[in-house]
Amino acid sequence: MYTYRSESLRRLGVALLTACGASAEEAAIVSDELVEASLMGLDSHGVMRYTQYAEDALSGKIRPASPIRVVKETETTATVDAGMNFGPVSAVRMVEIVCQKAAQRHIACVVSQNGQHVGRLGSYVTKCALHGFVSLAVVNSSKHGHWVVPWGGREGRLATNPLAFAAPTAERPIVLDMSTAMIAEGKIRVLRQMGKQAPPGCIITADGAPTTDPDLFYGPPHGAILPFGSQLGYKGYGLSLMVEILGGLLAGIASSQDQSYVNGLCIVAIDPEAFCGRERFIALAEDLKAYHTGTPPAPGHERIVLPGQLDDEMRARRLRDGIPVAENTWNSIVAVARRVGVDAAAVVGA
């Protein structure tokens, strides 16, 4: 395990991604997103993705500098063709569009086509909340990411389909960012590499039998992931279907067809000013925080943690202490950087 300052990892991302064809602005956006996720301890969406993003840019799967175009628009809505540019680049552009429209018309909704991996979904609703909006976002994935079963099924028909929600407060926004599945596919992969079992109730075999064995999940024949909710998993299935409809169907994409896109993003922003007023809303959000954090804890819990709070606390720690990077993650970054003439160790000043 190595430890790097966030600024060093950001500098590395910019050097690496510009060497892969990104503009300086695009490279900065992507690096900011991945480093922020690493700062929050969400390593699966953090700088370990430098390797994937760089490789995808080199292979042409991601198209750096490709234009991001609004292909259909009203005063309150937009469909954005993300042009297979880096997902965070199109997502940040979508945040700008949805906030501009919500500022003018009080509520707005923006969806994407041809979007690549957007990274941490919570980031985009957080940005909307920092602009003063209440925001809901969802992201679906095209068919090749369909690991999650409809409730009662034994073959995947949905991705882990996260949904995120954020609301402004007087300090950091309240940020919910949750998968509508029991476990992420990437987490099962990590458990398999470590020779560990998955938690009970998360995955099934190809025959639909409950299992905790990652090998039976990967097969062949491959198994599947259950929707969020354990014995009430039909609710998680319903939430996942909501994500699919908002993230995929609204943008005109068929769920049953494989697509070259990766993620379909939908962001809604609502202006509290049009309702109780922004100032009143912030006061009520603080009242809500105090009401909840003042709840006496149950045995085994020390305190009430609001959605997003642990991420913020980790962010403060890692800003101070640096970001740990696993050796194999670092080695992969070094290798892809070398391919494009970037000396990763030199850039981070190690």
Place this chain on the structure above:
Amino acid sequence: MYTYRSESLRRLGVALLTACGASAEEAAIVSDELVEASLMGLDSHGVMRYTQYAEDALSGKIRPASPIRVVKETETTATVDAGMNFGPVSAVRMVEIVCQKAAQRHIACVVSQNGQHVGRLGSYVTKCALHGFVSLAVVNSSKHGHWVVPWGGREGRLATNPLAFAAPTAERPIVLDMSTAMIAEGKIRVLRQMGKQAPPGCIITADGAPTTDPDLFYGPPHGAILPFGSQLGYKGYGLSLMVEILGGLLAGIASSQDQSYVNGLCIVAIDPEAFCGRERFIALAEDLKAYHTGTPPAPGHERIVLPGQLDDEMRARRLRDGIPVAENTWNSIVAVARRVGVDAAAVVGA
């Protein structure tokens, strides 16, 4: 157990509620809502509520014929003062408003103040979907309904806070209607009356210890309900908080204060015409349905059931066979009807 035709129960509702001060139109709306819920097998939100609604109207808690006013409005948003009229009456009015605005401006959001019990939340998103809109709705409750703990807490700070989502298809809409808690308080009450235990993982004692005993839930000191999600209950907590923010805070209501209102409703409607187009959306919804219902079932399941499908199937059966009404439910209705000079048996033609 008695069995009545839906038309008979609707006629009874109209007679009862007009005798309690509702206008003919209000009584028809409320009766339609409750009978629809009964038809779908959602008896807790069905005609058993005639008694509560009638008693609340007689006691002045519900104010029949009270005006429902838009107190703040933009082209895309509205805050509706429900005037303590019957919840379904204000909710149906909110559906009209949100659909009118979404038809004009492609997306709209409407919230309520001073709203009474709205009944089955899924009904209102279904109506929006039947008008062609994708719709999300949530409903919170004021402090006296706060049975659900924040994740890690042992005192209630939230109600069972349902959320509902609907999307149009070529046939009946897809309708998700779910509580963000593990169990409804009303269900615990019924289990207690029957001398039964609650399912594991749903309720805790006043000390925060897991229990299945309804008596330990009701106390004193009273226990609490866990948020939806079992071991991942922090996700259900986040969803419940989202419901609270949209249903309560946007309308300017403080969570920590007790209020005379019962339910805070928020409805969002989105017009697919502004995105992929309505016709394309319907085709994609049918593609999605076929893709999902074609999933091979897991052991213990005969088929894949889409959200809302079981309700629709029950509705068809009860339209044909009638609606069963428990004897004590019927006796309560008869008693309150007698108070206002209505002979329930004569009205249903029994």
